[in-house]
Amino acid sequence: MQIRNKTIEAIAETMDLYGATYSSGQLYGIMFFEDRPMTLVEMKATMKMSKSNMSYAVRSLVESQMVEKLNEKLDRKELYAAEVDFFHAFQYFFTNKLQQEVDVMTEVIEQALPELNEVSSRGDIGR
Secondary structure, three states: HHHHHHHHHHHHHHHOOOOOOOHHHHHHHHHHHOOOOOHHHHHHHHHHOOOHHHHHHHHHHHHHHOOEEEEEEEEEEEEEEEOOHHHHHHHHHHHHHHHHHHHHHEEEEEEEEHHHHHHHHHHHOOO
């Protein structure tokens, strides 16, 4: 149990370091070690989080493809399962975060280019 808890904390810290919330990382870690899909109610009880925070965490994990919303239901409640291929889960997570950074930088560069071109054409660079 101690190794499990340490691994969950390591996952949470890593995800927090790369822009996800710490609690999203904890939730992924908990779901990773579950041997079955979980409902939002079960996740909320395990994590002791508010409904809104739990919804945000699950939504972000689904968007990053670390958790999948299943087509089946349990007592009319949605079921979610963690991606158990650790390499695939983190590869997509990190790729997604890197792409977000590239998109931000590309937008800034595109906005700056007209002004830089104008300055360049006037010969004002370096003055």
